[in-house]
Amino acid sequence: MSKMTGLEQSQYHPLVGVPMATLKPKQVRKNIHLTLWEKLYVFEILRGLFVTGKHFFINLVGFVLPPAGKKRKVFTVYYPEEKVTLPAAYRGRPVLVAGANGAEKCVACGLCEKMCPAKAISIVGGERAGGERYPVSYTLDMARCVYCGYCEEVCPKEAIVMSSEYQGLAQRDRAILRYSKDQLLRSEESVKGRLDYIRRIYSKCSY
Numbered sequence: 663m664s665k666m667t668g669l670e671q672s673q674y675h676p677l678v679g680v681p682m683a684t685l686k687p688k689q690v691r692k693n694i695h696l697t698l699w700e701k702l703y704v705f706e707i708l709r710g711l712f713v714t715g716k717h718f719f720i721n722l723v724g725f726v727l728p729p730a731g732k733k734r735k736v737f738t739v740y741y742p743e744e745k746v747t748l749p750a751a752y753r754g755r756p757v758l759v760a761g762a763n764g765a766e767k768c769v770a771c772g773l774c775e776k777m778c779p780a781k782a783i784s785i786v787g788g789e790r791a792g793g794e795r796y797p798v799s800y801t802l803d804m805a806r807c808v809y810c811g812y813c814e815e816v817c818p819k820e821a822i823v824m825s826s827e828y829q830g831l832a833q834r835d836r837a838i839l840r841y842s843k844d845q846l847l848r849s850e851e852s853v854k855g856r857l858d859y860i861r862r863i864y865s866k867c868s869y
């Protein structure tokens with residue numbers, strides 16, 4: 663086998679070995695060069711305190727002395743009677759997404775199980791009569807989950823997403839927090855906001 667010259671080698675990525683020309687430019691800036699002002703550190707802390715303080719006092723004054731003709735604005739909600747609408751970026755309990763036929767979209771590839779840093783996912787895969795793979799059982803231990811979202815990010819089928827569900831996650835008995843496939847299954851419609859969000863966000867990343 664002929665050896666590559668130094669120039670030919672530099673045209674390939676040193677780690678993944680694919681041609682550099684085919685790689686998309688990185689969107690995440692890790693080598694950020696700080697200005698002298700930022701390197702002095704203390705001024706940035708003071709700037710942060712100023713921004714936080716500004717919002718605090720604006721809200722406080724608006725609460726104590728509401729503008730004429732307006733009711734005092736209340737910043738709290740009477741949970742659980744009142745619920746807040748969470749943004750699509752919120753990462754609550756991971757749930758499995760069902761396809762149009764009502765069955766899970768998951769093909770039991772095991773990527774989420776492998777990727778989960780908390781080892782919260784256990785899957786037993788099987789095959790349907792037509793040769794299609796599916797999870798015979800899918801268990802998610804929410805007592806271990808750290809809500810990192812890696813399972814969602816790695817899934818090739820959009821079969822698991824971070825939902826906006828946060829109720830029932832504080833339990834005295836850890837066994838209650840072991841969710842089965844049926845307990846995790848949600849319709850695609852109910853997690854549409856999150857699906858749109860991850861399509862937008864992950865398409866920005868280049869790995």
Ligand code: SF4
Nearest residue numbers: 778807808810811813
């Ligand atoms: S959110 Fe993170 S910790 Fe939780 S199940 Fe997914 S990969 Fe595991």
Ligand code: SF4
Nearest residue numbers: 768769771772774817
């Ligand atoms: S990565 Fe997606 S398709 Fe693969 S096992 Fe996990 S949920 Fe199922």
